[in-house]
Amino acid sequence: MASSGRPGAGMAHASRGDRGDNGDGWADVDTARRDSLTDVPGGVRLQKVLAAAGVGSRRACEVLIGQGRVEVDGEVVRRYGARVDPRSQVIRVDGRRIPAREDLIYVALNKPAGVLTTMSDSRGRPTMADFLGNISERLFHAGRLDYDTEGLMLLMNDGDLAHRLTHPRFGVPKTYLADVAGPVPKDLGRQLITGIELDDGVASADRFRVVERAGSRALVEVTLHEGRKHIVKRMLAAAGHPVSRLVRTQIGPVTLGSLRSGMTRQLSTEEVGDLYSAVGL
Numbered sequence: 001m002a003s004s005g006r007p008g009a010g011m012a013h014a015s016r017g018d019r020g021d022n023g024d025g026w027a028d029v030d031t032a033r034r035d036s037l038t039d040v041p042g043g044v045r046l047q048k049v050l051a052a053a054g055v056g057s058r059r060a061c062e063v064l065i066g067q068g069r070v071e072v073d074g075e076v077v078r079r080y081g082a083r084v085d086p087r088s089q090v091i092r093v094d095g096r097r098i099p100a101r102e103d104l105i106y107v108a109l110n111k112p113a114g115v116l117t118t119m120s121d122s123r124g125r126p127t128m129a130d131f132l133g134n135i136s137e138r139l140f141h142a143g144r145l146d147y148d149t150e151g152l153m154l155l156m157n158d159g160d161l162a163h164r165l166t167h168p169r170f171g172v173p174k175t176y177l178a179d180v181a182g183p184v185p186k187d188l189g190r191q192l193i194t195g196i197e198l199d200d201g202v203a204s205a206d207r208f209r210v211v212e213r214a215g216s217r218a219l220v221e222v223t224l225h226e227g228r229k230h231i232v233k234r235m236l237a238a239a240g241h242p243v244s245r246l247v248r249t250q251i252g253p254v255t256l257g258s259l260r261s262g263m264t265r266q267l268s269t270e271e272v273g274d275l276y277s278a279v280g281l
Contacts (some may be wrong), residue, residue: 016139035077045084046070049091051096054269069094096273097156097281105137106275107269110259113245118146128155131262140249141175145232151176151248152256154275156266164279165252168227172278173206173252175223176232180241182218184210185221188239192222194236200228203235215266217244243253 050061050070062080064070070077071092072084084091085098098104109131111117119129119139128141132155139164142154143212156162162172189208196203207223218241222232235241253274260264265273 003260035075035079035082037072037077037079037084039073039083039084039172040089041083042227043085045080046072046077046082046091047080047083049084049086049100050093050098052102053086053091055093055098064093068124071095091168092257093273096270097276098269101217103136103157104125105139105155105157106272107132107135107257108140108254108266108267109153109155109255110256110261111145111153112261113148113150115148117141121144128153131264133264135243143227143249146233146246149246149248151246152251152254152259153248154254156249161275161279161281166227167276168225170279171225172252173250174248174252175207175221177211177245177247177249178220178232178236179245180218180220180243182213182216182241184213184218184220184241188220188241191239192235198234198238203228203231205235209238215216221249225248 023116047058047061047065050056050064051058055061055064061070065078065082068076073089084100086102089099090098091098106209107130111128111131112126113128115126115128118127121127132139137157139157140159140163142156142165145151145153150250154162154165166170188207189210192205192208194204203224203226205222206226207221209221211217211221214217220236220241222236224231228234232246236243239254247256254267254271
């Protein structure tokens with residue numbers, strides 16, 4: 001499995017001159033007493049939790065705590081020795097929630113065409129499990145892709161986040177590149193955004209643009225938060241432009257980027273935090 005290493009490494013940066021309230025990284029005693037968070041019996045020191053989540057070194061995390069940039073359950077905590085429970089408490093740095101539990105896994109996969117979005121298949125067809133190496137955890141996926149559709153899939157053992165990323169109520173946008181039959185009329189975007197009548201109701205896109213025109217073909221980008229089966233293909237076909245190839249390039253704030261087909265990478269701490277924000281966690 002290809003991986004980018006520990007998620008979020010290098011997130012915290014601070015020079016000696018801005019470390020803490022007294023310039024050396026250690027908050028003044030009065031500052032350290034400002035929070036009233038109750039220590040969790042047997043809990044883990046806050047700076048250790050932050051470092052394990054990939055925020056930065058323990059020393060850099062102490063700097064963040066001293067600067068008042070860390071919250072636990074909505075309260076700013078300035079004590080380096082504060083003991084917390086990363087399994088039950090919500091911890092944020094600069095307002096962004098961090099994946100504090102060390103057992104959580106967040107993976108991006110560039111799914112090739114001809115792969116099922118399941119972990120096994122009785123007929124022996126390729127599945128996502130073939131690309132996940134030695135990960136044995138049960139992983140949820142944030143939105144299926146058709147057998148012949150390529151691109152970004154997010155896999156995680158965080159069921160709550162996966163559910164929210166998938167459920168249309170939370171309105172997380174997904175972006176696709178589609179190779180379609182051309183020529184593409186100037187009003188195709190307006191048609192898609194206004195709404196296309198399908199056999200199960202009207203479907204509409206959030207954004208549309210033509211990326212490239214090449215003779216009788218065109219490459220278009222469609223963004224929408226619909227979750228119905230084959231929705232992009234059905235919308236474009238109904239508008240008179242059947243799709244020959246479809247690639248998902250983005251889910252919420254996470255992009256496919258340069259991740260090669262069939263490869264995986266761990267999401268960074270920043271990306272996971274942005275996903276939390278996107279669904280209100």
